[in-house]
Amino acid sequence: MRRLLILxxxxxxxxxxxxxxxxxxxxxxxxxxxxxxxxxxxLVFSSSSPVFSKEAREKEEVYTTxxxxxxxxxDKDDKTVMALTTGGKTQILLIGKRAMQQKGWxxxxxxxxxxxxxxxNVRIVMVDGFSYEVLQYAPKDKPRLPxxxxxxxxxxxxxxxxxxxxxxxxxxxxxxxxxxxTVSEMRKDGxxxxxxxxxxxxxxxxxxxxxxxxxxxLRILQQQTxxxxxxxxxxxxxPKGEIFPANAYSFSTExxxxxxxxxxxxxxxxxxxxxxxxxxxxxxxxxxxxxxEEKKLTREIEQQFExxxxxxxxxxxxxKIDPIGLGLYARAFEYEHWKPVQKRxxxxxxxxxxxxxxxxxxxxxxxxx
Amino acid sequence: xxxxxKILNQKRYQQKEEQTKSNRQQNQSAKQDPLSQDLxxxxxxxxxxxxxxxxxxxYRFVAGAEKAPVALLxxxxxxxxNAINNHILNPMLHNPSEVxxxxxxxxxSGVRTVSTWDDVVAAILTGESVLLLxxxxxxxxxDTKGWPQRAIEDPQxxxxxxxxxxxxxxxxxxxxxxxxxxxxxxxxxxKEQLVGQRGRSKVWILYLEDIANPDIxxxxxxxxSKVDVDALINTGELAQYxxxxxxxxxxxxxxTERPDSAVSQMxxxxxxxxVDRSPGVIIAPATFTSFFQSVDDYSTRWQIASFIRLLRFTxxxxxxxxxxxxxxxxSFNYEIIPLQLLLSIAESRASVPxxxxxxxxxxxxxxxxxxxxxxxxxxxVGQTIGIVGGIVVGxxxxxxxxxxxxxxxVVASTAIASFILPSYDMGMAVRLLRFPMMLMASLFGFIGxxxxxxxxxxxxxxxxxxxxxxxxxxxxxxxxxxxxxxxxLPLWKMTDRPKSARPTQDIRxxxxxxxxxxx
Numbered sequence: 001m002r003r004l005l006i007l008x009x010x011x012x013x014x015x016x017x018x019x020x021x022x023x024x025x026x027x028x029x030x031x032x033x034x035x036x037x038x039x040x041x042x043l044v045f046s047s048s049s050p051v052f053s054k055e056a057r058e059k060e061e062v063y064t065t066x067x068x069x070x071x072x073x074x075d076k077d078d079k080t081v082m083a084l085t086t087g088g089k090t091q092i093l094l095i096g097k098r099a100m101q102q103k104g105w106x107x108x109x110x111x112x113x114x115x116x117x118x119x120x121n122v123r124i125v126m127v128d129g130f131s132y133e134v135l136q137y138a139p140k141d142k143p144r145l146p147x148x149x150x151x152x153x154x155x156x157x158x159x160x161x162x163x164x165x166x167x168x169x170x171x172x173x174x175x176x177x178x179x180x181x182t183v184s185e186m187r188k189d190g191x192x193x194x195x196x197x198x199x200x201x202x203x204x205x206x207x208x209x210x211x212x213x214x215x216x217x218l219r220i221l222q223q224q225t226x227x228x229x230x231x232x233x234x235x236x237x238x239p240k241g242e243i244f245p246a247n248a249y250s251f252s253t254e255x256x257x258x259x260x261x262x263x264x265x266x267x268x269x270x271x272x273x274x275x276x277x278x279x280x281x282x283x284x285x286x287x288x289x290x291x292x293e294e295k296k297l298t299r300e301i302e303q304q305f306e307x308x309x310x311x312x313x314x315x316x317x318x319x320k321i322d323p324i325g326l327g328l329y330a331r332a333f334e335y336e337h338w339k340p341v342q343k344r345x346x347x348x349x350x351x352x353x354x355x356x357x358x359x360x361x362x363x364x365x366x367x368x369x
Numbered sequence: 370x371x372x373x374x375k376i377l378n379q380k381r382y383q384q385k386e387e388q389t390k391s392n393r394q395q396n397q398s399a400k401q402d403p404l405s406q407d408l409x410x411x412x413x414x415x416x417x418x419x420x421x422x423x424x425x426x427x428y429r430f431v432a433g434a435e436k437a438p439v440a441l442l443x444x445x446x447x448x449x450x451n452a453i454n455n456h457i458l459n460p461m462l463h464n465p466s467e468v469x470x471x472x473x474x475x476x477x478s479g480v481r482t483v484s485t486w487d488d489v490v491a492a493i494l495t496g497e498s499v500l501l502l503x504x505x506x507x508x509x510x511x512d513t514k515g516w517p518q519r520a521i522e523d524p525q526x527x528x529x530x531x532x533x534x535x536x537x538x539x540x541x542x543x544x545x546x547x548x549x550x551x552x553x554x555x556x557x558x559x560k561e562q563l564v565g566q567r568g569r570s571k572v573w574i575l576y577l578e579d580i581a582n583p584d585i586x587x588x589x590x591x592x593x594s595k596v597d598v599d600a601l602i603n604t605g606e607l608a609q610y611x612x613x614x615x616x617x618x619x620x621x622x623x624x625t626e627r628p629d630s631a632v633s634q635m636x637x638x639x640x641x642x643x644v645d646r647s648p649g650v651i652i653a654p655a656t657f658t659s660f661f662q663s664v665d666d667y668s669t670r671w672q673i674a675s676f677i678r679l680l681r682f683t684x685x686x687x688x689x690x691x692x693x694x695x696x697x698x699x700s701f702n703y704e705i706i707p708l709q710l711l712l713s714i715a716e717s718r719a720s721v722p723x724x725x726x727x728x729x730x731x732x733x734x735x736x737x738x739x740x741x742x743x744x745x746x747x748x749x750v751g752q753t754i755g756i757v758g759g760i761v762v763g764x765x766x767x768x769x770x771x772x773x774x775x776x777x778x779v780v781a782s783t784a785i786a787s788f789i790l791p792s793y794d795m796g797m798a799v800r801l802l803r804f805p806m807m808l809m810a811s812l813f814g815f816i817g818x819x820x821x822x823x824x825x826x827x828x829x830x831x832x833x834x835x836x837x838x839x840x841x842x843x844x845x846x847x848x849x850x851x852x853x854x855x856x857x858l859p860l861w862k863m864t865d866r867p868k869s870a871r872p873t874q875d876i877r878x879x880x881x882x883x884x885x886x887x888x
Contacts, residue, residue, distance in 0.1 A: 020701065020814075021700050021701055021814070022700065022701075023699060023700045023718070023724060023725060024699040024700065024703050024711070024714060024715045024718055025715050025718045025719045025721075027703065027715075029711070029715075031708070050712055050715070052712075052715045052716045052718070052719035053719055054716075054719065054720055088703065088704040089703070089704060089708060089711065091708065117704070119704065144712075146708075147708065147709065147712075150708075
């Protein structure tokens with residue numbers, strides 16, 4: 001009897017301690033969250049959460065509020081949303097371009113970094129325009145917007161059209177001196193498109209946008225060589241063709257290996273990046289005997305690649321950012337030279353010599369000669 | 370007031386106790402009387418000892434050349450009529466030479482003489498027939514036992530595809546014979562004990578002398594001898610009197626209806642306890658993992674047997690934790706569900722007016738009720754339960770918005786998982802433990818589940834079966850026993866007997882396996 005009483009008391013005591021119980025249907029899951037600055041520089045937060053009631057006709061509730069912080073906006077949401085707003089399942093954080101151009105926008109994401117119940121796996125997307133406009137988008141031929149956008153980003157990342165940047169990645173890149181952050185970029189133009197990636201500078205401000213081809217080059221330089229890399233080039237020494245492009249050829253890659261060598265000479269850093277690519281030809285618009293002229297085609301591809309890499313690196317150097325993470329190499333291999341310049345690494349990188357050498361091997365040419 | 374009434378109660382209880390004790394003694398001493406020389410007096414005494422017993426047959430006749438008056442006494446239903454007619458009455462009535470000097474010599478084995486009423490009564494009650502002679506102060510007893518008996522059938526509770534199709538029956542001697550058939554070996558020992566004041570059940574302990582541990586035997590014998598009840602109706606009753614922790618939900622003895630599994634356990638060094646009149650036998654000492662083994666495991670290929678073993682352990686976890694997991698996830702840690710599943714669960718939950726715990730308990734109770742109802746109903750009607758339960762309740766409850774459809778899936782898989790366990794008793798334990806787990810999950814989410822599960826493991830580790838650790842071979846950990854725990858390795862790899870039975874002889878066989886055409 002006494003043992004039973006003790007047990008009961010223990011249970012009662014334990015029951016005092018629990019309070020974070022919310023049933024699933026009482027949660028308003030903010031699956032999409034938007035952060036914007038409007039024309040008058042007011043912060044605008046928007047969120048989209050699914051509605052579970054069978055009686056409701058619209059399956060998504062979208063709220064847009066002005067508030068001083070994200071957490072404060074929850075207050076305003078809770079005033080009108082049926083259930084309790086939480087961020088534990090947020091899929092995508094959409095951040096407007098205007099907000100991203102400001103210094104310190106990253107602080108707005110504090111609730112996600114501080115509260116362990118909120119997810120760190122949320123994808124970060126910059127919207128070219130206003131994010132609440134994207135949130136309003138309700139296509140009839142697509143599943144719920146959060147699911148649709150997430151799937152869109154995921155498949156785009158698989159084809160390396162954009163990077164797949166989670167909050168975790170962004171946090172790391174933001175606090176890391178040796179690299180700058182890259183996030184996905186989207187635009188709403190009637191439909192929603194993935195454009196490519198947005199490159200941020202050391203302060204987290206938006207710097208420049210890159211399309212799918214440059215994004216692929218960036219991914220290779222970052223040594224993130226998973227997924228498919230597809231390129232379509234035009235041979236320089238071939239006739240153009242009238243309507244149909246007679247000089248184009250496409251290939252995908254099978255195996256990419258990247259080696260970066262770091263040096264320091266003449267007061268500047270020197271990076272030699274060796275890229276080895278095995279390519280699989282996918283289309284070839286001009287007649288060429290691949291077996292005999294393999295070397296010629298290989299050289300052609302290598303030169304194209306090197307030209308594109310150089311152009312891309314120039315662009316990055318001019319913007320004084322380091323999305324590739326060369327700073328990590330500098331710190332690892334040339335620490336004493338890196339240490340004094342670590343705070344202005346972008347400028348230092350702009351001075352550096354970055355050479356990309358590409359070695360191509362044709363692995364397969366398909367089932368045609 | 371309370372104090373006085375307590376004393377009063379105690380006194381009354383003591384009085385009652387003494388009364389029953391003296392009653393029992395009187396019953397016994399009355400029968401110690403010797404038989405009389407006078408036949409009619411003996412018959413009168415017999416009638417007195419069996420009042421209101423119309424099934425007692427007292428057949429008086431004259432036997433042999435000397436025309437000696439005799440009487441044959443037996444209980445009608447408990448005896449074999451053919452034996453009495455053909456082998457006792459026939460020779461005595463028609464072959465006078467078979468009675469020599471008042472010594473009836475019927476053509477029947479198992480004849481003995483007794484001289485007290487106690488023995489006469491006991492003999493009559495067990496189905497033997499008693500012959501009383503005029504002028505003799507002793508009675509002849511013939512073994513004419515033949516009570517109503519069931520044929521040996523396939524066991525109901527533990528069906529097996531490849532195992533033997535003979536199950537134990539209600540006659541202890543037949544059960545022993547079933548076991549003896551497997552082990553014609555003179556190390557096979559049987560110890561008999563009598564349990565029960567009124568019922569006087571015979572209880573036999575069977576073991577292999579050179580393998581089984583004598584300490585455990587002694588413990589088992591002592592425990593059985595201490596049982597003092599009116600009668601033992603079933604093996605399950607005996608198990609409750611002699612098990613180590615009667616308050617634990619876990620069965621501490623294996624109870625089986627299968628002679629083949631009983632024998633295989635004997636060969637591992639365990640003891641088999643047979644209770645007369647009960648078709649189940651106890652196997653002791655048991656370990657937790659032994660409830661996950663089945664006879665079929667040893668007759669299928671080892672990979673398949675191992676797979677099924679692992680399936681059972683998985684099913685054990687599912688049956689115990691799945692409803693709790695469901696509750697914990699949807700009220701505490703929804704973050705771990707994939708988004709699309711989360712959306713469909715929430716959508717389905719939105720129309721349910723009850724909290725998850727109530728929803729789960731409601732469904733689980735319904736399921737348990739259907740299961741019990743299915744057992745009680747006659748077989749042709751029993752199938753209806755499946756239809757009513759599965760389609761009507763499941764489908765309608767979801768449509769009516771009483772439970773969510775995910776809950777129906779959870780309950781259904783829980784039920785299936787609990788049916789996979791080969792041991793009925795272990796299945797029952799799991800069915801019961803599901804509810805506290807659900808409660809813990811509903812109060813504290815995953816933390817509650819973890820606490821509940823840890824408590825359970827602590828309990829399992831602390832349990833003992835006849836003084837041997839129940840958690841073996843996991844705790845205490847015994848690597849060599851792992852060959853037959855989660856997986857079942859090839860039989861020729863299991864050269865040693867399991868240590869958890871504490872056998873006195875370890876080596877089971879020679880590990881060499883002849884391979885096909887190898888000479």
